[in-house]
Amino acid sequence: MIDLTGRVALVTGGSRGIGRAIALKLASLGAKVAVNYRTNEAAAQEVIREIASQGGEAIALQGDVKDADQARDLVKNTLEAFGRLDILVNNAGITKDTLLARMKESDWDLVIDTNLKGAYHCTKAALRPMLKQHYGRIVNITSVSGLVGQIGQANYSASKAGLVGFTKAVAKELGSRNITVNAIAPGYVPTDQTAHLPSELVEAFLKLTPLGRPGTPEEIAHAVAFFASDEASYITGQVLSVDGGMMMV
Ligand code: NDP
Numbered sequence: 356m357i358d359l360t361g362r363v364a365l366v367t368g369g370s371r372g373i374g375r376a377i378a379l380k381l382a383s384l385g386a387k388v389a390v391n392y393r394t395n396e397a398a399a400q401e402v403i404r405e406i407a408s409q410g411g412e413a414i415a416l417q418g419d420v421k422d423a424d425q426a427r428d429l430v431k432n433t434l435e436a437f438g439r440l441d442i443l444v445n446n447a448g449i450t451k452d453t454l455l456a457r458m459k460e461s462d463w464d465l466v467i468d469t470n471l472k473g474a475y476h477c478t479k480a481a482l483r484p485m486l487k488q489h490y491g492r493i494v495n496i497t498s499v500s501g502l503v504g505q506i507g508q509a510n511y512s513a514s515k516a517g518l519v520g521f522t523k524a525v526a527k528e529l530g531s532r533n534i535t536v537n538a539i540a541p542g543y544v545p546t547d548q549t550a551h552l553p554s555e556l557v558e559a560f561l562k563l564t565p566l567g568r569p570g571t572p573e574e575i576a577h578a579v580a581f582f583a584s585d586e587a588s589y590i591t592g593q594v595l596s597v598d599g600g601m602m603m604v
Contacts, residue, residue, distance in 0.1 A: 368447030420473030526592030542598025
């Protein structure tokens with residue numbers, strides 16, 4: 356049984372969708388959780404209330420992961436509230452889908468800066484307390500799109516593939532300091548992010564999914580909790596597909 360009592364987690368983009376489920380899951384296992392959001396304060400406060408109603412402890416932290424100073428403040432405020440930082444989940448992510456021929460440079464930059472540079476900013480900021488503690492668990496949320504590429508998602512696929520390389524490089528750098536770095540690659544999970552997808556594309560995804568159904572945010576959160584736990588102490592630099600079997604190698 357995973358027990359995160361005494362651990363402190365920061366979940367970026369923890370206010371909605373998969374990040375929300377991750378925050379709730381880590382809190383249910385005993386971690387104190389800092390729930391980051393960018394704009395939707397009401398959603399973040401709802402997560403905090405739900406965690407509190409289950410006897411857990413959580414705070415909401417506004418901050419844009421694209422911005423180095425704001426990422427540093429997220430870590431600083433987590434440390435001020437809870438005294439340590441054991442688990443960082445780089446979950447905040449966006450899409451700006453269109454074919455490459457029509458993709459504006461601003462759409463490219465926004466997605467890369469949020470999904471990839473955001474993880475760089477937050478991980479860098481989290482390093483100091485984790486190195487001091489000689490303990491850390493970093494979990495990056497990538498995507499099946501980053502592993503196989505997806506039409507209309509050159510920016511998103513590149514950002515998520517970048518996260519895979521980032522995960523492996525940083526795992527090698529930090530292994531000797533007892534900090535593990537792993538990634539989860541979800542398949543299709545209905546959330547606000549995927550709500551706009553045309554039904555034909557969703558059907559095509561499901562055809563490629565041996566389990567024949569979408570995933571749930573909770574199913575992604577279970578896998579994150581494992582990587583965040585002591586049970587995963589000898590696992591680093593790995594990418595775990597949680598996608599109903601869509602991606603098999
Ligand atoms: P949602 O759109 O439901 O939620 C996105 C979250 O990220 C929100 O909490 C949002 O905050 C936050 N966020 C967005 N931009 C920033 C930013 N610049 N700084 C801080 N927070 C930010 O997305 P999902 O739950 O679907 O996705 C979560 C992660 O999982 C993403 O990385 C996504 O790419 C990945 N993923 C999702 C899949 C899916 O099928 N849903 C499949 C594979 C991967 P706010 O509420 O304030 O807007």
